[in-house]
Amino acid sequence: MTALKTTRDTPSVSVEASREKFQAYLSEQGLRVTNQRLAIFDAAHAQKEHFTAEELLEKARQIDDSVSRATVYRTLPIMTESHLLREVDIGSGEKYYLAATTGGSQVAQVVCVDCDKISEISAPFMEWYGSTVSLKLGLKPVSQRLQVSAQCIAFRSTGRCPNRTKKK
Amino acid sequence: MTALKTTRDTPSVSVEASREKFQAYLSEQGLRVTNQRLAIFDAAHAQKEHFTAEELLEKARQIDDSVSRATVYRTLPIMTESHLLREVDIGSGEKYYLAATTGGSQVAQVVCVDCDKISEISAPFMEWYGSTVSLKLGLKPVSQRLQVSAQCIAFRSTGRCPNRTKKK
DNA sequence: CTTAATGCAAAGGTTTTGCAGAGCA
């Protein structure tokens, strides 16, 4: 499966708008707008669920097969620093990412204990609690993250998650 | 600095009590009580701040210099599963640990953005929010974690943390 | 043209694992 041309020429409106933000960010920072960066960006924003760097590489290559693993890893921090992508580390060894189209920093992650599937949910109280907790220690809060481990629906009924790939 | 004998023969009362819990847990699970496991346990419970696997190896070797890195890594999950140790992943590449002498699962971590120093603080509201958020998604909550990024006192005054070792 | 960005492959750091020998129950 190499270099398939997808419907990249007519991305959805929201993706289009986000991409403009990304290009604007790159220019502001004096960074170059390359085909690889755009392919990686588009691939990331076409995902509906959280993805890993490796999965992103695969998707990006379906758009532009010249994209390398190194460039994916070099582009991820750019996208997270521009707040167009959210990084989620659930402690499973690899990091997960999701396009930050909604919620800003006010989202909690709920992770299935069996299959590691991540759900996000609005948690507007988080920022207030982050401040409360920080200030109790005399520190200045920067950001906060609430991660909840839970049993997903499939696990509760069948005792095993359908999309589980863990070695454990 | 190899195999220094410390004051291991007279550990504090609380450490002593915890160690008994650990031995009981091992026996219950049909696991063996070995000198290495006890040394690792004692080393872990002698720390006042969060530590890494590598740091734990060094401390454990001061108690019993036969302790190997492999055994440390094999013992860590046993101690976390017995709830005598708390694992904290702040997304820095290596995991941190701390003896779970207080707070149970009702603690939030506040991490300095510059030096990665971790402070813990009681956060009794967390469990309630974990439940709320999980149930909104129809999931059964298991545990929750609130991690706050903040600027520590030293960073605010000098612009740099004293104990910083990050490459970044 | 000038310089940043890229691909490749090797290196990096942390954690895991196979195996033969050691030691607890």
Place this chain on the structure above:
DNA sequence: TGCTCTGCAAAACCTTTGCATTAAG
């Protein structure tokens, strides 16, 4: 004595980096 646990070293794993080449501005 049987079977778990251990140390050692190699491997696995994700991520980063050096270098020659490519391409954006």
